[in-house]
Amino acid sequence: MELRHLRYFAAVADTCHFGRAAQRLHVAQPALSYAIRQLEAELDVSLFTRTTRQVTLTVAGEYLRAEVDRILMSVDDAVEGVRRIGQGQRGLVRLGLTGTAAFSHLPRIARLIKQELPDVALQIQADMLTPDQCAGLREGTLELGLLRPPAVGDDISLFTIDREPLVLAVSVDHRLAAEPVVSLADLRNEPFVMYSNRDSAVNSAVLRGCRHAGFAPQREHEAPGTAVLLALVAAGLGVAVVPGSVRSLPLDGLVIRELPDAGDVELALAWRNGTDNPLVDAVTHLVKTAFTPLTSEGIR
Structure with missing residues (x-):
């Protein structure tokens, strides 16, 4: 069973008219009719009662219509969720914080993320010194850090805020x-x-x-x-x-x-070099835009 067949079925079920359903789907009516027959053959049941004047759903068709609406809604939600994740607009960011940054800088950063990236959740690990944050970034237990430079190791990028x-x-x-x-x-x-x-x-x-x-x-x-x-x-x-x-x-x-x-x-935003994570890129860009670099070497 193909997802295409379910979408074709939903269109015919909504309109009870093969011609109008074909127009909605931008497909030829014979191709639509053939796809519905394929679906019925696969399920071994008639989904529509067809006469020269009207098309109506059978009892089995009524049941499938409710299920297909639910399935297609879930598919659409999944597709949208995947796209948002791929665009860095949805997901979880684990953020390490040094000392009092949880009080002095986290409120502004969290507010920015809530306003601009409302589907992004923050998981905070507070009172972490710079070496521990660098280790967390390197080991993958943190995506971002707010730390005191210099970073430990050459594979950590910094942006002074x-x-x-x-x-x-x-x-x-x-x-x-x-x-x-x-x-x-x-x-x-x-x-x-x-x-x-x-x-x-x-x-x-x-x-x-x-x-x-x-x-x-x-x-x-x-x-x-x-x-x-x-x-x-x-x-x-x-x-x-x-x-x-x-x-x-x-x-x-x-x-x-x-x-x-x-x-x-200094206090700097930190992330691991070479991280292929659109969500990290999105949050990093947001923080960079909000905090003016303090030196010409703010980005490393």
């Missing part, structure tokens, strides 16, 4: 909490809370800044992610130098102060 100043996080009772602006040199003798992953891009930026200020930070405690890191700082176990987006994550007992000489860190 933001550059954030590094700021100081201290507990409310810390001696520097009352200072509106602090310099890195003021932290020379302070215990630091840093990320446990030694490949952390933020760690690297902090180490560079401290070396430039003439000292090496005292790594007192380590944290697997931003939420734990800030909790340790709020508990008074040390200070931390972190991206400015931590302001979007208020925490009792925590104070954020400016560090003008600490430099900044």
Whole structure:
């Protein structure tokens, strides 16, 4: 049984007229009549009662009409779904996020996807450091990432969407909490809370800044992610130098102060090179359009 035969049957069943059905289908009436006879022979049943004046459905034909309507609707839905997937308009995107990007940047990105690609679902994996996101992209457990450059490995492409100043996080009772602006040199003798992953891009930026200020930070405690890191700082176990987006994550007992000489860190959209996925291409294009490149090297 061919799908074409079912469409031919549906047209005749709707019109109860072979001539009008042939016109609707843009086929010759003899070809249509032959196709219906083939279908009846295959099913070994008469689907139409034919007279010189009218064509009516038999009981079997009435039953098949309801089934064919359902079948053709499912086929049409499947075809449309496949086309939308092929055009990058439907499917699931697994997105990794670093630190506070879930609070500072995810809302805008999720809103854009909902507005422009309403049939695309997001699955979020939050508080992932750059090395873990790169591994996820490479292993296929993530399609996209929001991470701190540089990427780990040469097979990851980046598009810079933001550059954030590094700021100081201290507990409310810390001696520097009352200072509106602090310099890195003021932290020379302070215990630091840093990320446990030694490949952390933020760690690297902090180490560079401290070396430039003439000292090496005292790594007192380590944290697997931003939420734990800030909790340790709020508990008074040390200070931390972190991206400015931590302001979007208020925490009792925590104070954020400016560090003008600490430099900044980038936030970039990341994906694996050579990925043949229209959905990734569509979301990447949407984010690229929404976020103006910050440098001439924004796309790599």
